Amino acid sequence: MPVRPVLIYPHPMLKSVAAACEYVDDEIRALAVDLLETMRHYPRTVGLAAPQIGVPLRLIAVDVTGHPKATVCHGPMVIVNPEVVTGEGSEIGREGCLSLPSITADVRRAKRIFVKGFTLAGDEVSAETSGFEARAIQHEVDHLDGILILDRVASPAEVFPRRQK
Numbered sequence: 001m002p003v004r005p006v007l008i009y010p011h012p013m014l015k016s017v018a019a020a021c022e023y024v025d026d027e028i029r030a031l032a033v034d035l036l037e038t039m040r041h042y043p044r045t046v047g048l049a050a051p052q053i054g055v056p057l058r059l060i061a062v063d064v065t066g067h068p069k070a071t072v073c074h075g076p077m078v079i080v081n082p083e084v085v086t087g088e089g090s091e092i093g094r095e096g097c098l099s100l101p102s103i104t105a106d107v108r109r110a111k112r113i114f115v116k117g118f119t120l121a122g123d124e125v126s127a128e129t130s131g132f133e134a135r136a137i138q139h140e141v142d143h144l145d146g147i148l149i150l151d152r153v154a155s156p157a158e159v160f161p162r163r164q165k
């Protein structure tokens, strides 16, 4: 079951808090494959969270490989039960979201983060990252708490219509 439909706001699952994965089992690994394939199906998409494909579990995929804004890149990352510890700094950057296809928004995020969680083998993992990759991870972890970029903007003036291709 590869590419799955992406839920669009205001689907209620996008505003719900996702549950922790109790085990990393074959079901979670299959879900991770679908998450990656769905993310790669959409051009210029650098991350996706399980609730966006209709599964209310704490699992994210991020891959900023080749993105012009990326200064740090760990390649494709799938993190089970990710937790972000924010480090220093904050900056505003433009973000889009597959679940909000008609807008982009300027969102303030930590510049440097420490993220921890579990791999698909069930091992603990942690990584330090910054800039665009850190932004992508913070965006995806927000999805696990039902937080969208519209909830993060300082004012409506920071929301912009998305140019149609």
Ligand SMILES: [Zn+2]
Pocket (backbone or CB within 6 Å): 096, 097, 098, 099, 139, 143
């Ligand atoms: Zn999003």
